[in-house]
Structure formats: C-alpha cells, structure tokens
Amino acid sequence: MIYEVFRQERKGQPLQHAGSVEAADDHFADVYAREQYGRRGESTALWVVARDAVIEIDDFVDELNRNYHRVDGYPLKEKLKEARDRVSAGEG
Amino acid sequence: MNEEVQRTLLEIADDELILGWRDSEWTGVAPLLEEDVAFSSIAQNEIGHARALYELVARAQGTTADALAFDRSPDEYRCAPLVELRLMDWAETIARHYLYEEADAKRLEQLKQLDDPEIAGLAAKIDREEAYHRIHAQMWFDRLQDEPRFIEALEKLRPQAETLLDSTKRGEHTPELTDLWEEMTMVRRSQPVGTTW
Numbered sequence: 001m002i003y004e005v006f007r008q009e010r011k012g013q014p015l016q017h018a019g020s021v022e023a024a025d026d027h028f029a030d031v032y033a034r035e036q037y038g039r040r041g042e043s044t045a046l047w048v049v050a051r052d053a054v055i056e057i058d059d060f061v062d063e064l065n066r067n068y069h070r071v072d073g074y075p076l077k078e079k080l081k082e083a084r085d086r087v088s089a090g091e092g
Numbered sequence: 093m094n095e096e097v098q099r100t101l102l103e104i105a106d107d108e109l110i111l112g113w114r115d116s117e118w119t120g121v122a123p124l125l126e127e128d129v130a131f132s133s134i135a136q137n138e139i140g141h142a143r144a145l146y147e148l149v150a151r152a153q154g155t156t157a158d159a160l161a162f163d164r165s166p167d168e169y170r171c172a173p174l175v176e177l178r179l180m181d182w183a184e185t186i187a188r189h190y191l192y193e194e195a196d197a198k199r200l201e202q203l204k205q206l207d208d209p210e211i212a213g214l215a216a217k218i219d220r221e222e223a224y225h226r227i228h229a230q231m232w233f234d235r236l237q238d239e240p241r242f243i244e245a246l247e248k249l250r251p252q253a254e255t256l257l258d259s260t261k262r263g264e265h266t267p268e269l270t271d272l273w274e275e276m277t278m279v280r281r282s283q284p285v286g287t288t289w
Contacts, residue, residue, distance in 0.1 A: 021126055027231055027234070028231060031228055032129075032130060035130045
C-alpha cells in the first residue's frame with residue numbers, strides 16, 4: 001500500500017507533502033515514515049495517510065476561460081508599480 | 093577514564109561496528125525496498141556509534157579510532173559472537189536485531205548513569221537513535237512473533253545474546269569474524285605504510 005507523507009518543518013507551519021512510503025499496513029507506514037522523513041530533526045510533525053483515503057479532485061475544467069471569476073485574475077502588483085512610477089515621474 | 097571503562101566502551105564499540113557491518117550486508121537484498129532503506133540506515137547508525145565510542149577510547153589510549161577499528165587482529169576484538177554471525181536469513185536477522193536492541197538498551201542505561209559527563213552524554217545521544225532501532229525491531233517482532241521460523245531463530249540466538257551483557261563471557265570468536273575481518277580491513281591493509289587519505 002502507498003501512504004502519502006506530509007511533514008511540518010517548524011511548529012505553526014502548515015504540513016506540506018513530502019513524499020510517500022510503501023508499507024504493508026499502518027504500523028509499518030508509521031515506522032518507515034519516521035525513518036525517512038522524521039528522525040534527523042527535519043520535521044516537527046508528520047501526517048501519514050493511506051493514498052486510498054485521500055479524496056482526490058482533479059477534474060477542473062476551464063473550457064470557457066472564465067478567469068474573471070477568480071480573485072487572482074486581477075493582479076495589483078503591476079498596476080501599483082505603474083501608479084508609483086507615474087507619481088514619481090510627475091514629482092520629478 | 094579507567095581501564096575497566098575503556099574495556100567496556102571497546103566491547104560496545106566492537107559490537108556496534110561488527111553488527112553494523114553485518115546489517116549492511118542486507119543493503120540491496122532486504123525483503124522490501126522501504127526496509128532496505130530503513131535497515132541500511134540502522135547499519136550506518138551502528139557504525140557511527142562505533143566511531144564515536146572508539147574516539148573516546150582512542151583519546152585515552154593515545155591512538156586513533158581508525159587504528160582501533162581496523163588495525164587490531166581478529167582475536168583482539170571484544171565483540172560478542174552474536175554480532176559476528178553471517179545471517180542471510182531474514183527471520184534470524186530480525187531475531188538478532190530484536191535481542192541486540194533489548195540488551196543494548198540496558199547497557200546504554202548503565203552508561204548514562206556514569207559520572208563521566210562525556211560518556212554519559214554520548215550514551216544519551218546514541219540512545220536517541222537507538223530508540224528508532226527499538227521501534228523498528230518491535231515492529232518486526234510484532235509482525236513475526238507467531239511465525240515458527242522466527243520463534244526458532246529467537247530460541248537459537250537468545251543464549252548468545254546473554255554474552256552481550258557479560259564481559260566475562262567475551263573473548264571467544266566464531267570463524268565468521270575472521271572472514272569478516274579479512275574483508276573489512278582489506279583496503280586498509282593494502283595501503284602502503286604512511287598513506288593518508
């Protein structure tokens with residue numbers, strides 16, 4: 001069975017996917033995950049979860065390219081930079 | 093560091109070096125890939141522990157860790173016969189691993205109580221890694237405890253494990269140690285005198 005391993009590098013940080021281990025059951029997965037992802041002080045916590053238990057959703061389609069629905073469709077960084085440049089050019 | 097302590101540390105260092113060497117024989121041939129990684133890592137830890145212990149003894153004896161590890165003749169090693177055996181049988185290897193970790197835990201507990209802060213500190217450091225070895229050994233014990241082959245291996249090796257905690261029973265070696273020693277020291281012995289790396 002494949003188990004996915006998530007690890008937390010420092011307390012308070014989110015757990016991030018680190019990799020996977022193959023193990024016969026939860027007990028073996030626990031030991032192998034500690035061995036490979038935890039025991040050299042590189043993690044403060046691990047989540048070990050059977051891949052089968054993960055609800056995977058990957059059927060996102062965006063055929064009509066309606067990215068105006070998304071909040072990330074309007075990047076402000078560039079616009080702010082332009083505005084600042086305009087202002088400082090006006091001052092100069 | 094008095095001679096008795098030096099002797100004890102050397103016994104443990106020799107056990108760790110030879111067991112690490114034997115365990116490393118499973119690299120690439122363990123029953124599962126994950127186990128291959130885990131068991132090889134344990135082997136490497138044991139050799140690392142040997143190095144640290146040899147360094148303490150070497151300082152007291154005015155020599156080097158390498159000289160202690162590789163320049164003695166086989167009959168000068170103080171390891172227990174249990175760690176010398178070439179066991180290319182997984183049930184027997186796990187039985188030895190379990191019995192060794194059981195004895196090693198008791199031994200480290202004693203070292204941690206010594207007045208010498210350097211030895212006690214090293215023992216505590218080693219024990220933090222051995223904790224993972226014990227978890228690993230227990231996992232396999234739980235899995236194999238009802239298997240006749242494993243039960244038989246435990247019964248066969250248990251009397252030898254008792255030597256681990258009894259200095260007076262050490263000194264006798266198996267012929268397997270000589271074969272191991274030949275291979276282990278091959279490069280070291282082949283280098284011209286005065287070679288530095």
